Amino acid sequence: MGHDSSSAPLAANPLAKLAALSPLLLSGAAALLLTAMAPVAWGAAQSQGLASWVPTVSALMLALPVLAISVYAIVAVWRRMTGLFEVDMVGAITGGVSHWVAAVCLVIFSGTMVSEKSYSSLGAGSTSSAGFLFLVVIGSFIGCGLHAGLTMVYVRAITPGRKTRVGERQPDEPDFIDQWTRTRRRG
Numbered sequence: 001m002g003h004d005s006s007s008a009p010l011a012a013n014p015l016a017k018l019a020a021l022s023p024l025l026l027s028g029a030a031a032l033l034l035t036a037m038a039p040v041a042w043g044a045a046q047s048q049g050l051a052s053w054v055p056t057v058s059a060l061m062l063a064l065p066v067l068a069i070s071v072y073a074i075v076a077v078w079r080r081m082t083g084l085f086e087v088d089m090v091g092a093i094t095g096g097v098s099h100w101v102a103a104v105c106l107v108i109f110s111g112t113m114v115s116e117k118s119y120s121s122l123g124a125g126s127t128s129s130a131g132f133l134f135l136v137v138i139g140s141f142i143g144c145g146l147h148a149g150l151t152m153v154y155v156r157a158i159t160p161g162r163k164t165r166v167g168e169r170q171p172d173e174p175d176f177i178d179q180w181t182r183t184r185r186r187g
Contacts, residue, residue, distance in 0.1 A: 017081050020092070020158055021074060023099035028070030030106035034063035037110040045119040051129040055113050058136045062109065065144040066102055069151050073099075076155045084161030095154020102147050 041055035112118040122132075 016085075017078070020077055020081060020087065023096040023103075023154075024070050024073045024077065027066060027099040027103045027106070028074065030103035030110075031063045031067035031070060034059055034106045034110040034113075035067065037114060038063065041113045044114055044116055045122075045132075047116050048119045048122045048126075050119070050122075050127075050132055054129050054132055055119075058133065059109070059113050061133075061136055061140050062143075063106065065140065066106060066147065069144065069148050070099070073151045073155055077158050080155070080158045080160050082160070086159050086161050088157040088159070091153045091157025095150045095152075095157060098147055098150035098154070105143075 038056045038059035041059055043052040044055045046052050127135075
């Protein structure tokens with residue numbers, strides 16, 4: 001990947017790595033928070049006629065895919081930053097925003113899923129446990145699918161840098177640029 005206005009070469013320093021990993025770490029931490037809060041939600045929707053396990057399973061159906069996506073991305077980005085690396089800012093911002101949004105949504109959900117008030121808008125008996133889980137599966141599939149796609153954009157936005165060969169030519173190695181410029185001056 002060449003250097004252009006949207007790509008910046010970075011050295012492998014700890015602050016650059018932390019900056020590149022921070023959205024991934026944030027969404028992973030939010031997914032861990034939701035996973036930890038899932039058992040607390042057990043029975044929170046019983047007053048609306050849903051099975052006691054539905055809020056817990058729903059939370060895990062949202063948290064575990066985001067956690068898996070975050071762990072994959074952390075490992076992939078870390079491997080890409082072993083030496084010099086370049087960041088395509090458009091891809092990094094697009095994917096980074098996805099992780100920030102996922103983190104905010106998971107934190108909000110972890111706070112609201114434990115309250116019976118959160119489920120009161122369903123109306124008692126208005127939906128079955130299977131119907132509610134079906135909606136969670138569809139929402140999780142769409143949301144996590146979009147998040148996974150944007151994560152790939154983020155991971156591919158960070159590319160290992162190539163070492164330059166300028167000034168590193170061996171004495172017996174031909175210098176084609178020098179030869180070309182000499183023939184251009186003569187002609």
